Amino acid sequence: MSIITIERKVLEKNEAIAAANRKKFKERNIFTMNLVSSPGSGKTSLVERTIAKSKSKIKIAVIEGDVQTDLDAKRVEAFNVPVVQIITSGACHLEANLVRDAFEKFSDNDTELLIIENVGNLVCPATYDLGEDIKVVIASTTEGDDKPLKYPAMFRNSSALIINKIDLLPYVNCSIEQLKRNALAINPSLKIFQTSCTTDEGIDKWIEWLESIVKSR
């Protein structure tokens, strides 16, 4: 029993900090997106594409979460947007207190969209609220079409699903229709996009949707 009690306390404490984060983001009129996926599904590539297309219209800041290295922050920094790297040193997900501390490092106060790129992990980040407005999950075609069934919590808790690497569809064993059916069986209200960060296909539709929800915040 003691372990379950401790886990509940950890989650309760995280939720209290996440609520404080959410209040702060709302007060400052910042829309926040928690971007989650398996390792290598294309989170950082999507962040790069999003910044390249939207930064002239929307003020974007990025928090990068990784177990080790600041490789992702360096990729994002090249686009001249404010970025803070969180290194979790082994932990498998971001928690609300890490996001709170990282956010304090930003010096400018005019951010409209804060993108939080979580640790690559299709399981644990589903349980930890960071105070974001929406979770967006990426599933790449190379991972197959069964992932929503095998890792349901992440798809259930997300507002949008980005099916990435659609340029690789001719070469992989993945049915887009089956993947969509599986995802919608878990979460019927998922907004679904199909993209390739390599060919740029589908990115404009994603950007259009993202910009519209950021503007209507």
Place this chain on the structure above:
Amino acid sequence: MSIITIERKVLEKNEAIAAANRKKFKERNIFTMNLVSSPGSGKTSLVERTIAKSKSKIKIAVIEGDVQTDLDAKRVEAFNVPVVQIITSGACHLEANLVRDAFEKFSDNDTELLIIENVGNLVCPATYDLGEDIKVVIASTTEGDDKPLKYPAMFRNSSALIINKIDLLPYVNCSIEQLKRNALAINPSLKIFQTSCTTDEGIDKWIEWLESIVKSR
């Protein structure tokens, strides 16, 4: 401090059960492999290929670990080998007690190779010893070449790395040489294989090595 103490107790308990598993496997002369990777890197496909090629020479049994569904056990069952599915119901990794309980479900005692397919997760399973002889990590070319640096514990704790989906190399942004350099920087003694479960390329070399270590157990 109490949370850290509890975590240590959980790990200590897991290690005690893992040691008992290891003793039992050794007494029964069973070689055990803990197969780990991100979701969708090809763990189940590699298990299928391995069974298809080796089951006439080696008695294989499989324990499948998933957060939800018995889809993987069904795929393996089609090859007519004993298989037990563990559903973790949300937990992000297998633990030694789950493997102990699953192993008790096998009725025949002549297994030579026990393959344990872990939950798709490049972080958490690195911390939980199951009592296996070796960990084998799969990294697919579609995930890029930086994963050993970003998720070092899994590569440090593995005996072999299988670089899978090499048939997709012409279409993805991944340098095999860089991936190998990154992996060997983390773990210089890693044995590295390059495979495609789609075209069968490189599978024979993997099988040859696996059969040799199983036979020399």
